[in-house]
Amino acid sequence: MPPKKTAHQVTMELPAGEAPVAELGKMLGMTGVNLVALKKEYDSATAAQRGEIVPAVITIFEDRSFALKLKTPPxxxxxxxxxxxxxxxxxxxxxxxxxxxxxxxxxxxxxxxxxxxxxxxxxxxxxxx
Known part of the structure; x- marks a missing residue:
């Protein structure tokens, strides 16, 4: 299977365990990615770090799937x-x-x-x- 083609890549600093859908929508709404699924994945991956800001590199592929890479807080x-x-x-x-x-x-x-x-x-x- 050939590698997926990247359509967009965005780095966002979001509150751990509680990413605001409005902020995700502003940055990623035009990509057509499933924002609810993205929020759930981010929130579950960062739940242990609540109260911190955890940057995430979000890669959106042409098929509207996504990959999430978490970084350390600023x-x-x-x-x-x-x-x-x-x-x-x-x-x-x-x-x-x-x-x-x-x-x-x-x-x-x-x-x-x-x-x-x-x-x-x-x-x-x-x-x-």
Whole structure:
């Protein structure tokens, strides 16, 4: 069987376990994909991460079927979660975020990942201590 041809590919940041159909409809309505099936698949795949934002790469094929690839939450979201109103993040929290983001980063070195996360934190006005 030949591989399916891709018609559209969209990356969306959606709340885990509760993707809003209206938002899916705005971005994917013109593709003719089954939005209810897409929402159910996303919600069940991210149910354990409720309260977080989980980006998804949604690939729509010409036959209107779809593939869903989940990514890790945005770095800024994880930093905001870690500081919890404070403006300082510890090295341990930084390492934890870097380990979680490692699959989506272009490095396999935890120290390089930590420097990347630290740069994002600084740009957000968060001190690393």
């Amino acid at each position: 770095t800024s979201f994880l930093i905001k979660q870690a500081v919890n109103g404070d403006r300082t993040i510890s090295r341990d929290q930084l390492r934890s975020i870097a380990q979680r983001k490692l699959p989506d980063l272009n490095t396999t070195d935890i120290e390089a990942a930590m420097r990347t996360i630290e740069g994002t934190a600084r740009s957000m006005g968060v001190r690393v201590g």
